[in-house]
Amino acid sequence: MSAPAMGTTKTAHSDVAPKKKRGPGALATAYLVIYNVxxxxxxxxxxxxxxxAYLARGSYHGLYYSIEKPLKFxxxxxxxxxxxxxxxxxxxxGFQVLSRVFLTWAVTHSVREVQNEDSVLLFxxxxxxxxxxxxxxxxxxxxxxxxxxxxxxxxxxxxVLYPMGVTGELLTVYAALPYxxxxxxxxxxxxxxxxxxxxxxTFLILTMVSYIPLFPxxxxxxxxxxxxxxxxxxxxxxx
Amino acid sequence: xxxxxxxxxxxxxxxxxxxxxxxxxxxPHATIGEIKSLFHKSxxxxxxxxxxxxxxxxxxxxxxxxxxxxxxxxxxxxxxFKDLGPQVGWTMVFLAEYLGPLFIYLLFYFRAPYIxxxxxxxxxxxxxxxxxxxxxxxxxxxxxxxxxxFVHRFSHGTMPLRTIVRNCVYYWAFSAWLAFYINHPLYTxxxxxxxQVNYALAIFVLCELGNFSIHVALNNLKAEGGPKCRRxxxxxxNPFTWLFFFxxxxxxxxxxxxxxxxxxxxxxxxxxxxxxxxxxxxTIWAKGKHKTYSREFKDYPQLRMPIIPLLL
Numbered sequence: 092m093s094a095p096a097m098g099t100t101k102t103a104h105s106d107v108a109p110k111k112k113r114g115p116g117a118l119a120t121a122y123l124v125i126y127n128v129x130x131x132x133x134x135x136x137x138x139x140x141x142x143x144a145y146l147a148r149g150s151y152h153g154l155y156y157s158i159e160k161p162l163k164f165x166x167x168x169x170x171x172x173x174x175x176x177x178x179x180x181x182x183x184x185g186f187q188v189l190s191r192v193f194l195t196w197a198v199t200h201s202v203r204e205v206q207n208e209d210s211v212l213l214f215x216x217x218x219x220x221x222x223x224x225x226x227x228x229x230x231x232x233x234x235x236x237x238x239x240x241x242x243x244x245x246x247x248x249x250x251v252l253y254p255m256g257v258t259g260e261l262l263t264v265y266a267a268l269p270y271x272x273x274x275x276x277x278x279x280x281x282x283x284x285x286x287x288x289x290x291x292x293t294f295l296i297l298t299m300v301s302y303i304p305l306f307p308x309x310x311x312x313x314x315x316x317x318x319x320x321x322x323x324x325x326x327x328x329x330x
Numbered sequence: 331x332x333x334x335x336x337x338x339x340x341x342x343x344x345x346x347x348x349x350x351x352x353x354x355x356x357x358p359h360a361t362i363g364e365i366k367s368l369f370h371k372s373x374x375x376x377x378x379x380x381x382x383x384x385x386x387x388x389x390x391x392x393x394x395x396x397x398x399x400x401x402x403x404x405x406x407x408x409x410x411f412k413d414l415g416p417q418v419g420w421t422m423v424f425l426a427e428y429l430g431p432l433f434i435y436l437l438f439y440f441r442a443p444y445i446x447x448x449x450x451x452x453x454x455x456x457x458x459x460x461x462x463x464x465x466x467x468x469x470x471x472x473x474x475x476x477x478x479x480f481v482h483r484f485s486h487g488t489m490p491l492r493t494i495v496r497n498c499v500y501y502w503a504f505s506a507w508l509a510f511y512i513n514h515p516l517y518t519x520x521x522x523x524x525x526q527v528n529y530a531l532a533i534f535v536l537c538e539l540g541n542f543s544i545h546v547a548l549n550n551l552k553a554e555g556g557p558k559c560r561r562x563x564x565x566x567x568n569p570f571t572w573l574f575f576f577x578x579x580x581x582x583x584x585x586x587x588x589x590x591x592x593x594x595x596x597x598x599x600x601x602x603x604x605x606x607x608x609x610x611x612x613t614i615w616a617k618g619k620h621k622t623y624s625r626e627f628k629d630y631p632q633l634r635m636p637i638i639p640l641l642l
Contacts, residue, residue: 286517
């Protein structure tokens with residue numbers, strides 16, 4: 092005969108799907124649309140550049156040089172995404188962008204000898220296709236006109252492209268190791284005035300090792316996202 | 331003829347809403363702490379410090395001293411439970427966090443085997459600043475240990491295990507890293523020689539004394555008032571506490587000062603980096619504390635900044 096406790100109201104007010112969340116204002120949306128369109132275009136330029144260079148030369152070798160500048164420009168431009176306005180996790184995006192920028196500048200650009208490696212082409216192709224799909228996905232999402240094909244591509248292509256990109260990246264870093272060790276690139280030895288030392292060679296090895304715990308986490312995160320996004324839509328469609 | 335209405339308490343899992351425990355004949359003046367002890371009887375692993383009890387799964391946690399009949403519940407109370415994971419008492423936490431750096435630094439100072447090259451094992455540095463640095467570092471952590479055991483009073487009893495592991499890794503690894511360079515056979519003493527070392531040492535000592543004074547002052551504040559009486563700290567007769575005129579958290583100010591002077595004294599970049607990171611973390615804490623004080627006390631001094639006088 093006791094009165095029900097007040098803490099048991101079961102209204103599920105905060106379980107609504109995140110799609111109902113308030114998006115950015117009009118000005119921010121315009122900025123984001125322009126940003127994403129520009130980035131899509133940029134990566135298309137890189138893709139076209141790669142294809143044309145391949146057709147002109149007749150081989151996969153040394154294609155890096157034909158797209159070096161736009162690659163640096165647009166990959167570095169992605170740093171703007173870490174500001175947090177874009178609707179994806181700041182930590183994950185930030186981490187991915189930083190690692191890409193690191194690979195572009197601190198490895199490929201800095202160690203000239205690896206620029207001819209085929210592994211460079213491997214990760215550049217993976218990045219190019221991924222980014223074209225990703226930025227078009229954002230563009231369409233912002234305009235509230237997302238074709239299912241784009242959504243499907245975004246959450247499916249990564250299954251192949253992620254491992255492809257990671258393989259290319261790791262092989263490139265591995266290829267850079269002997270040159271870094273020989274020249275002591277970006278390294279500081281003792282003794283010095285500030286009592287500090289840094290061995291870039293060891294740092295690169297540690298970076299490679301860090302892929303072991305980190306890559307699976309990112310990959311499985313994307314797989315979970317895939318399940319959530321694609322299966323949810325299918326349920327909706329069959330109802 | 332006393333007529334006590336006993337309460338019934340059902341404890342549900344906050345996530346699954348499954349009933350974990352049903353307590354009947356609970357005294358109306360029972361505290362949440364006592365309920366946690368009763369719950370513990372059913373679940374041996376889940377000692378009270380590990381239990382997080384709430385009236386609403388998304389709401390605020392109940393305090394151990396909340397009394398059942400004063401809560402907005404009927405005579406059958408529904409409480410939601412969350413497992414906070416293994417907990418460690420604060421004293422243990424500090425012992426682990428501070429004993430580590432203390433001993434690790436000494437390993438490097440005495441050049442234990444396998445750190446530097448074979449011929450340098452158990453040798454000592456020709457520079458007096460290296461011995462001085464060891465003394466400063468060691469005294470810093472001994473002071474912290476003394477404070478942890480005798481001075482500090484903690485509002486929460488425990489800390490989650492995961493946090494401690496993370497903190498320990500951070501403190502231990504960083505102290506190993508900076509000890510490595512200071513005690514290295516190829517260590518270069520400061521550019522401005524003894525003058526630099528002595529000035530830095532003086533500031534270091536002053537900051538350590540300052541930090542200690544503030545901890546004592548904060549502790550006395552809690553002692554006088556008790557947990558319910560809320561007052562904010564004021565400058566006292568001790569000159570070191572006069573920093574309270576300018577900042578909300580002078581203990582953090584002094585701490586940064588101590589580490590900055592240690593960096594200058596050793597002229598070691600890793601120490602400077604550690605100081606910088608500590609500064610960022612303490613600024614975040616100071617800003618939080620400052621905000622809490624400002625919100626809670628209408629007469630909070632306008633001149634005070636969180637951590638750096640007049641600036642930050």
